[in-house]
C-alpha cells in the first residue's frame with residue numbers, strides 16, 4: 001500500500017471516521033491510515049472489537065432475513081456504514097427479490113462507496129443524511145422514491161444510536177421515526193453497552209470516539225437500550241425464545257451457547273413491532 005493516500009473530494013482523511021474504522025475491523029479496504037490507527041487504539045480498550053463487529057453484523061443479517069420472511073418488503077437502514085458484503089439488500093432480497101432498501105449514513109464516503117456496491121442492484125438507494133434530522137432523511141426525494149410510507153417498513157438502527165448524545169435525545173429520535181411508520185412496521189436496533197465496566201475501558205472508548213468525526217461515543221446500559229423499544233412489542237427471534245433484548249450474537253442464533261462470545265457481550269439488540 002502506498003504511503004500517499006488519496007481520497008475522493010469531500011472526504012476528510014485527517015480525522016478518523018467511525019464508518020471507515022468499522023470497515024477496517026471487518027477487513028474492508030475503504031479506510032485510511034488515520035482510521036486504522038484509531039481502530040487499533042480502540043482495540044486496546046476493546047480487545048474483542050472484531051468479534052463484536054461480526055456479532056453485530058450477524059444480528060443485522062439474521063434480523064433482516066427474519067423480517068423479510070414475515071413479509072416486510074421495505075427497509076430503511078440508517079448508519080448503514082461501508083461493509084463490502086452481506087448487506088441489508090443481500091439478506092432481504094435473498095428471501096424477497098422485490099425488497100427495497102434505502103441506505104442512509106452521514107459519512108460522505110458511504111454514498112460514494114455504495115454507488116459501486118449497488119451498481120445494477122434494483123430496489124436500492126443510498127443517501128448522505130443524518131439520523132438526527134428525520135425530516136431531511138425521510139423527506140429526501142430518493143427516500144420517497146424508494147419507500148411507500150403507506151406500507152410497513154423495517155427501520156434498522158444497527159450500532160448507530162450510540163453516536164448520539166443524551167442532549168440530542170436518541171430515544172426521542174427513535175420515537176419520532178417510528179411515529180412516521182405505519183402500524184405493523186418494525187424497529188431492529190443494536191447498540192454498544194457500557195455494562196462491561198472493565199476499569200477505564202469505557203472512558204478509553206469514549207476518548208477514541210471523541211477524537212473521531214462523530215465527536216463522541218455513548219455506550220449505554222441495558223436499561224437505557226431497552227428504552228428504545230418503549231411502546232413497541234419486542235418479538236422473540238424463534239419459537240420459545242424470550243421476547244427481550246439480548247446480546248448481539250444471541251439474536252436468532254442457531255446455537256445461542258456458541259454465539260455467546262465475549263465480543264457479542266459488548267452490545268444489546270432486539271427487534272420490535274409497532275402495534276396496530
Ligand SMILES: C[S@@+](CC[C@H](N)C(=O)[O-])C[C@H]1O[C@@H](n2cnc3c(N)ncnc32)[C@H](O)[C@@H]1O
Pocket residue numbers: 018019020022056057060078079080081082083104105106107110129130131132157158159160163214
Ligand atoms: C458501527 S457503524 C455501523 C454500520 C452498520 N449499521 C452495521 O451495524 O453493520 C456506525 C455507522 O453509523 C454512522 N453514523 C453515526 N452517526 C450517524 C448519524 N448521526 N447519522 C447517520 N449516520 C451516522 C457512521 O458513519 C457509521 O457508518
